[in-house]
């Protein structure tokens with residue numbers, strides 16, 4: 001029997017939207033399939049207060065495999081008011097919540113106004129300072145303003161990851177200089193959109209690299225055979241690993257090992 005050669009090295013998906021309704025009918029099977037390919041731990045992303053609560057409840061249900069983040073995605077910034085902050089703070093302070101976010105700025109679609117996004121971002125950065133927990137960051141088409149706001153808080157924050165990084169070589173170098181970890185998704189598997197990312201991924205120091213699926217979004221485009229569904233799942237994380245290894249001319253075993261160590265260093269999990 002032929003097993004994948006990274007079989008002995010487990011993988012951690014640091015960004016999985018498992019509370020998404022596309023998983024409502026088969027959430028448990030999705031977890032089982034992930035475990036069957038040695039994706040042994042998954043960090044469930046909170047994108048608003050309700051989904052953060054749902055992510056926490058999943059983490060309570062599967063304490064060996066799952067942890068949660070608590071935060072409000074920039075798309076939902078318009079729904080976050082001062083009245084919601086006590087509830088968000090309570091979630092952040094839960095032991096199974098290991099990061100604040102996802103939070104940040106997304107000027108690609110501006111579902112919330114830039115002003116609303118900036119306010120929500122600052123509130124969550126303050127929660128990260130207060131709680132001592134790292135931040136799980138989202139940035140798209142907002143690099144300059146994102147850097148400017150984040151820089152005000154970064155010295156007081158325990159750690160940070162730019163999740164689903166899709167930017168340029170210059171941007172990744174700047175984030176690394178700021179001390180950020182960089183999360184790479186299946187975007188890198190896209191031969192049309194992923195070209196600049198394939199160059200940027202080579203610039204990430206080994207001790208700052210993290211891997212994630214961002215499922216159900218961003219299914220790797222180079223899967224063989226191609227799955228019938230376009231829904232991404234944590235079981236496809238090895239395809240992200242493989243592409244990163246190819247781009248960096250490093251072995252899959254090595255990438256698996258360093259990304260696990262980096263996850264442990266940033267989130268103090270898994271212990």
Ligand SMILES: [Zn+2]
Pocket residue numbers: 102137138163164
């Ligand atoms: Zn995101």
